[in-house]
Amino acid sequence: MDKHVLLRDLDVPNIRELAVYEANEGYAAWRKALGSMKPEQVMGVVKDSGLRGRGGAGFPAGVKWSFLPKDVFPRYVVVNGDESEAGTFKDHELIEFNPHQVIEGVMLTSYAVLASTAYIYLRGEFYAPAKMLQKAIDEAYAAGLLGRNILGTSYSLDIYIHLGAGAYICGEETALLESLEGKLGQPRLRPPFPAAQGLYAKPTVINNIETLANVPPIVLNGAAWYRQFGTEKSPGTKIFCVSGRVNKPGNYELSLGSHTIRELIEMAGGTIDGRPVKGILPAGESAPMLPASALDTKLDYESVQAAGSMLGSASFIILDDTVDVVWAARKMVRFFKHESCGKCTPCREGTYWALRVYDKIVSGNGSLQDIDQLSDIANGMLNKCFCLLGEFATSPILSTIKHFRPEYEQFVREHQGGRADGYRDELIRDHAVHVLPEESITDERP
Amino acid sequence: MADLVNLTIDGVPVAVPKGTNIVDAAKRIGNDIPVFCYHPKLRQVGMCRMCLVEVGTPRMDPATKQIVKGEDGKPVIAWMPKLQTACTTPVSEGMAVRTQTPQVLAARKDILEFLLTSHPLDCPICDKGGECPLQNLTLAHGPGMSRFEYEAKHHDEKHVPLGDLIYLDRERCIQCSRCIRFQDDLADDHVLQFHERGRNMEIVTLSDPPFNSFFSGNTTDICPVGALTTADFRFKARAWELQGTPSLCTHCPVGCNLTLNTRLETHTGGYEVKRVMPRQNEQVNEIWLCDKGRFVHHFTRAADRLTHPLLRNAGGTLVESTWEAALQRIADRTLGKPITGIAGDRIANEDAYLFAGLLRTVASKGSLISMAPAMATYYADLARAYGVGKDTDFNQLGKGDVILLVNGDLEEAAPVWFLRLRQAVVTRGARLIVANDHTTKMHRYAGQTESYQLGNAANWASTRAAVLAEELKGARHLLIVFSDEKLSTSGVRSLAISLASVLVQSGHAGKSNSGLLPLYPHGNTQGVSDMTSPQPWPDRAEAVWLIGVGEGEGVPQAPFTIVQDLFQTRLAEQADVVLPALSFAEREGTFTSGDRRVQRFYQALPAMGQAMPDWWIVQEVAKRLGATWNYQNTAQIFTEISQHIPAYAGLSYEAISHTEDQWPLVGRGDLYYGGTVYDNTGGLGLRYPADAERADFHADVHLDTPPEVTIEAVQRVRRRLYEDGELIRRSKVLAAHIVNSVTEVPQAA
Ligand SMILES: Cc1cc2nc3c(=O)[nH]c(=O)nc-3n(C[C@H](O)[C@H](O)[C@H](O)COP(=O)(O)O)c2cc1C
């Protein structure tokens, strides 16, 4: 891969400006599609390219678009820019530094499915990036690339940005739709799937920002060109977000399956002080932690799954031997407890309970039975939750106990007798009840 | 039937209609799958995860598209890798379900353990204790021991008034959203919602006034824990101390089936109604009650109930007396003189029948019977002739049907009909036409609205009747709901005639699911009218006898007045004789609802003081005026009614006490399914046919030319559910809700 397909901001300075973008093949796909392609042809190219969703599940985008029921209008395109997974910051870079490619992707998708309204849902914290994106949208309107009768055709399209209110669950596509409709962000029962009844109960396509950023080059250069990158089952390039104990955290765009986790870490400057890797989180906190033995796993959907985890949004958090696994697991469980939407029993109560047990262990009051109890809680949740968030929450518990049980046992033994040591401040900040005097116990409302 | 789906549940075959979910399918064969968030009357949400089961479908050969058969010749089942929520999974042909495998039982235990981690377990002081789904399911499926450490338990507010009628205990709430869904989807009062997320998610009310709904009490029945309690019942009694007696609500024409829960009170030494619960009748109220019906019961044991007969003494004051003296005084003063009797429309059919009989055959010539309120006198005969067909079932109204609502606020006048007819429109697709002089809640669902000036309902109807009849010819069924409110006596008759003519001329008269549905003021307006054939009130009379009239305007002037009632009303204060009657809770009898369903109510409380049933009092007077009556009970009177009142032919206490399984099956041991609604053991009642359904019926010629009405500039009263009155005034919990009817003055045309 000599040039970036997605992170073109790294190759072309100021590509965020319309003029620069257009001078570098920008909106060429859009002009091509409107000028010479039928909507179903656009859909066909994307289907043939094998582009898989980059939001986590990896579902083929073109196939998803083809699920829209015929003859039901209006239809909507909704773009998922909630990007709330820990360690994920690829969509952020795209909308801030290469926004026109994202917009062009939204346009092509809308055209392909004949939607005349698209919403880009961004996490609430993307206040500044949203402004950049809006500026780019305004430029596109001014240039006649958006709006009524675009480029003299009968096709019209409007794009709106909507900012969320700070809930991880609103990245889950149906909770996102609820939130977009102004309701409490909780996932919907499926079926019906969004393709059949999505936003305002109308046929809706939902894709991740990165997914759609792939569409312009695919439409411009064709499916065969795209398939030269990646593997048979995981075609194309993918942005890998690397963070944690590495020297150069950041976004790295690679052909899927072209490199291993070890090589990715090397690209990110290796670990701090060259310390040994202890654990790898391939998809933020949402997929099982892998031990160092998985370092030579190839970076594609199938290989990471075969290694016992998920590629998901490809947000690699690297833990080295300085990281206390019990502490890390507690932090992750706390995240899920905090982000559980509360709709279903196992996730609402399970994350709450598991955090209590972690607090007990980390504050030095734990026992060996507590480790088993954590497994029991996670297994009690497993496969019973309403949506994947609750299932995700079991990963840090089950995978860390599976790979690092001796560390748990050592932790329990060493901290026996209430020696919370370095964790005390953190527990107090998190309102953990085991270290607080009884009278100050309230449920946390952060 | 073509649309039946066959499946097996734990190997037992069952066939259910397409679209049924697994929970309901299992219920058909007596397999109770535990649920919390699912409720058969509410939209499924699948959020509590209690109902997880194993589900499989016949394996298909992808090449041949044929079902793969095993060595035994039976289809091979492909089991889904994960457990499925039975409440949200519709059945499919050949499906197999397993509800008793170790995996399923473990899942139930897991979910219960999760729920209990946050639960306060204050069952010993919880009003739901003894009839609590969580308690019962924990005993059946839950863990025996808690692994959750107490000091880490979730604590929250325990006495949150959600309004003045309903309290929330946040610790007990299991976030099932049944209450929200009931209010949103059935009552269409968007007063409850979730707030916050995760373990902090809680029920809040953001409406002003808070929890503003006529139906709030229902949420306490369907709440699967003791999180919602009524201001009326909380901390009043334990469920297992209560006796349940089937009864009826008398406060509007719906005739909701109730169960009166009573308990012997040590401090008063007598029985009291502790709470009013719905009793399932899918043809009447399903499993719902409005808050008036639920909370108005306090008059039954009000301290100021009349307990002794009162006689006016020589000095002109009313003094306590005995039955013997009171009855003798009445005989002395009325023998040989005509009596004008006015029967209130809440007395039982048996009372009204005897009263009419006394005035017709025992009292002197010239005696007369009327009904209060007078207005219904002018159209109850038309409702009997053109009322809904015998086999009408509101649950069947839907696509292709038209509901025409004229001049009434359905939610204020007949709240439970509002719930049920709204469903016919919003979920089953019936078309609603609303005509009124002001906007009501039903306007929200109307496909067509028509308006007229205040006081012009009858004129509107007579001008529009012919056109409407023409337009509505194509309707599958035509239900015409109307109210007498804000009309004059001639106006109301004209309105009823015009609407009946729409029915006749559009070809819907005498058909099931079609007909007039009058929004009568009370629970037995139709019955009293059927028993009495009431005449208009005269201005003066020689003697007047008021039974159960309460407060009435324009009572005829007379030198001798008898008032028979529950309370010392304003009318009673002016009477010469005041007779204490028993309330509906203290005796037996029948009422006829606005849609002509004859239903029984039973004695739940012992008599209050020396008060007696109305029929007994009437009989005692009749005897003293020379009759040889000897009725022992209401059953005997009803037998006579069925012989003498043609419409009631064929009805008997036995027939109207009949019960059978109703779907959904609620009110049984599995309280988690339907809630605390009572099973119907008192009888489902029977609707008698409308005259128009009879073979020898001929539509009244006058229907062709509805009379023109002049609009008089008199004050008109808009009817309200919580209208001030003798009964509601005695219910402290409803005090804040009492309204004085809005009086409006129309402009003369
Ligand atoms: C708890 C949860 C959080 C999610 N968060 C995000 C997110 O922040 N961004 C995103 O694009 N997809 C997220 N997803 C995935 C979406 O539900 C959905 O699969 C995706 O938007 C589809 O787009 P794609 O096919 O282009 O990947 C999340 C899923 C779950 C279950």
Ligand code: SF4
């Ligand atoms: S698993 Fe349940 S509680 Fe957790 S986020 Fe999903 S729906 Fe909400």
Ligand code: SF4
């Ligand atoms: S208050 Fe009761 S009905 Fe409402 S959500 Fe809580 S448990 Fe369910």
Ligand code: SF4
């Ligand atoms: S709807 Fe009518 S009959 Fe039913 S409870 Fe309310 S007032 Fe009583």
Ligand code: FES
């Ligand atoms: S999920 Fe089925 S009953 Fe709650």
